[in-house]
Amino acid sequence: MAAWSCLVTGAGGFLGQRIVHLLAEEKELQEIRVLDKVFKPELLEQFSKLRSKVKVTVLEGDILDKQCLREACQGISAVIHTASIINVHSITQEDSIMKVNLQGTQLMLETSAQENVPIFIYTSSLEVAGPNSYKEVVQNGHEEENRETTWTNPYPYSKKLAEKAVLAANGQTLKDGGTLSTCALRPMYIYGEGSQFLLFHMNRALKNNNTLEKFGQYSVVNPVYVGNVAWAHILALRALRDPKRAPRIQGKFYYISDDTPHQSYVDLNYNLSKEWGFSLQSGMSCPVFLAHWIAFLLEMVSFLLYPIYKYDPPFTRHLVALSNSTFTFSYKKAKQDLGYRPLFSWEEAKQKTSDWIGSLVKEHRTLKTKMQ
Template sequence: MEPPQESDPQASGGTQECGLRGRVLVVTGGCGFLGSHLVRLLLEREPELRELRVLDLNPDPALLPPGHGGRVRLVRGDVGDAGAVGRALWGAHVVFHAASLVDVWGGSSAQDIARVNVQGTKNVIRGCRAGGVPVLIYTSSMEVVGPNTRGDPFLRGDEDTPYPARHSEPYPLSKAQAERLVLEANGATVRTQECPGGGRLVTVSLRPTGIYGERHLLLRRLLLGGRALGGWLPRTLPPHAEHGRVYAGNVAWMHVLAARAALLRPQAVGGESFFCYDSSPLAAYEDFNQLLLGPAGLRLIGRSPPPRPLLELLARLGVALGRVLPGPAPLLTPYTLAVGSTPFSVRTRKAERSFGYRPLFPWERARERTLRWLRGLG
């Protein structure tokens, strides 16, 4: 993964004084999909940081770029383990909490999802307060807002747009609960050596739309599944349901800018949530996938999906079979059918105003990087 190219002069987020020079940073879930993008971007954009700790269940040195100069410390640990979290966070300046169990297909139990996403977040907040960490940047999700299963559209909305959020599945419910914990912790007392009476914790929550990019497991599964079907993918979602998708590198960049702002201008961002999107085309979910999978050799079958009653029947059948048969969970479930059929897109003007967010990677560059990875899959 080569160094990123900025899309415009303002993309640098300010001068080096606004960076994270001399700081100790922690990325939870740093070997996961988004976490690995964030780790690489931090090492590329913040060459003078003191130490970067990567907390993950399965630390992988192969994910680190060459020449990181010994600034990275891989830490094996589970965010559900309060002791491991506390040790990893102790004395850090910024924690990026990206660890999450992402499952909207029913492959994980509600208890497992809550343990990682809710209890894990509680452990991170406690670790920040006990370990003297002044800044916590949380990777939330658009799904704390929607799409809801009722099908209410949310077209190019922002953080103040009213929307009837309805959390019927464990994953979006867990992310909403975790985000609430993070935002409520803003201003909490933090024990520090410099200030025995305690400093104050600054928390920020970022809500990416559907993320894509290198090492995205769902894109990989779609590509390999399509190849097994002779290069075809059946259309199962309506082509008119506009969705916003965001490149992982731009999500990582928003994390960096939010951390800089939280250190320098905490009153501007503390306790706030921000949608995260970039310049990627607004399109129906499967049509956007085709922009990436098409050049990799797959074709989408059909201009319109099968009748809705048939899809709903297949979705329920897939869930039932998934409970008794081995293998990965089915991609088509009643929840994914409802979400993929509901228009949902966002704007990022709040992040632009609050800390100067602009996408670091333009759409053409994000697509090129993702395509290169897809074409390299066996």
């Protein structure tokens, strides 16, 4: 196969950096361009070590900067677009979330067509499908159900519109007369070492005598390890580069899960951290229906205050539904079409994540000792 190159947007992020490391192992890959607004020094050091295998070009720039995108896409064979603002709490930052998640994706698609990039893979989200209510029950859902979120909260709404734009762009004519091939991947809730959501919960627990909060204990979900999501992107890229396999997946979306046991978000946090002495909060928690109505009242307060003050409620009805519903999906179609099988088992993923949590615990203890 001829030499080729790939651009990864959001390459400094939790998922993006893992995609870059797996990409470096791909045959005949000549160059990886990594684009993000800013890169941490330690990550740049990691990327520099990959240069023994492949050329790595670091580009710091804004996903909304057209000139930056043109330079990033010139001569590129494929785009993996992971750049996104992930925010399920805020209802006041709608403008910035919509700009980056939707407008940024549209600009990437336009630039790909202008610069003759034939392959575009989009990192979508489970939230494109829902859940639309805490009462909703979906077990081992699949792509043919065509589920769609009805929430207008910035994150799920922007991801839904962006995914629609990506899939609609499949078959678009490129400037040189070629054709654009697209697909989208919808990962479950992604966990693993470096997860900002896990970091948030662990830090709160560390400040509360290693006690984990119970918010979300009524959910049943199938979380997915970050390494397996990255692997699914590599397989989607291989499939779209294969003329025989590409027609099967062009313009399609795929749910990406793995063999992590179905469990609540609370149980996941506990299973990943119990080795380090974490425990679950005792006592009763707020009933879900009550949390739903409290969230509604808080949203009304935010709406009424908006002309004079931007108030973000501590939680919303969307977050209550997301955190307390039964919402699991099968990766059967990804297995059939992409040849996807998890690269990491549940035991491996759990151990890697637990080891990282252990490093947070040790860091916290060291800091606490210094302050005494």
